[in-house]
Amino acid sequence: MQLRLVSWFFITLNLMEYVGNQQYPSRVRRQGRMHRNMSQACQGGCAACSEYNGCLSCKPRLFFYLKRIGMKQIGECLSSCPNGYFGQRSPERNECMTCKTDCESCFNKNFCTKCKNGFYLYLGKCLENCHDRLEPNNHTMECNEVVHCKVNEWSQWSPCTKKGKTCGFRRGNETRVREILQLPSAKGKACPHTSETRKCVVQRKKCQKGERGICNPEENSQVQDPA
Incomplete structure (x- = not known):
């Protein structure tokens, strides 16, 4: 009698499980996809994966990246992380970590x-x-x-001249110049003037016919700075 009751119990239990599977077949199939290991069929650098969640772990030197598609997250294994992420290596696994919210790309978190x-x-x-x-x-x-203007040192004063001539006058002008080495940026200090002219006095020399050349140095007598 006791043996018969035990038999009826297992028959009833199996019948209930069969009826439940017939009523909710999609749930059973979905759970099977989520948890069934697909390591032997993994592609794209995955060391282990599932049909529903994609990659679960990656092959050496690849980064594990969790990609969000709507409410679903899919694991991927990448050689480099996408924009907005940086690669972080550790003995456990290499992962793509998110940059700060204002960064489009980053070298690390900071x-x-x-x-x-x-x-x-x-x-x-x-x-x-x-x-x-x-x-x-x-x-x-x-x-x-901010970059400020930079200039080099002044050149030597030029020979004393007047109207392009170096003879036939006593009072003339001489000039010195300097070059700009660095132009300023928008907020930088502007460049100063790059040329100066002052009056000069020399011993008058009579010009020969058609002469416009530079006088001999010993013929220069004195130079006066502008007032």
Whole structure:
């Protein structure tokens, strides 16, 4: 009698499981897809994967990247991380980690290489506005140091001349110049003047016919600075 009751119990249990599977077949199939390991059929650098979640782990040196599609997340294995992520290696596994919210691309969590629209890049940081000692470059979207004008030293004074001649006069003019080495940026100090002229006095020399050349140095007697 007891043996008969046990038999009826297992028959009833199997019948209930069969009826449940017939009523909810999609749920059973979906659960099977989510948990069935597909390691032998993995592609794209996956070391282990599932039919529903994609890659679960990656082959050596590849980065694990969790891609969101709507409410679903799919694992991928990449040689380099996409924009907005940086690669972080560890003994456990290599992962693509998210950059800061204002970074379009980054070297690590604390160093951006390109900022999102509306931000200026400066020393790995993304700034809404450049500091006072910096100026924005709207072409590269970077904050640059302010550059002031640079000039070299003055040249020697030129020979004393008058109307292009170096003879036939006593009072003339001489000039010196300097070159610009660095143009200023928008906020930088402007360049100073690059030429100066002053009056000069020399011993008068009679010009020969058609002479316009430079007088001999010993014929220069004295130079007067402008008042």
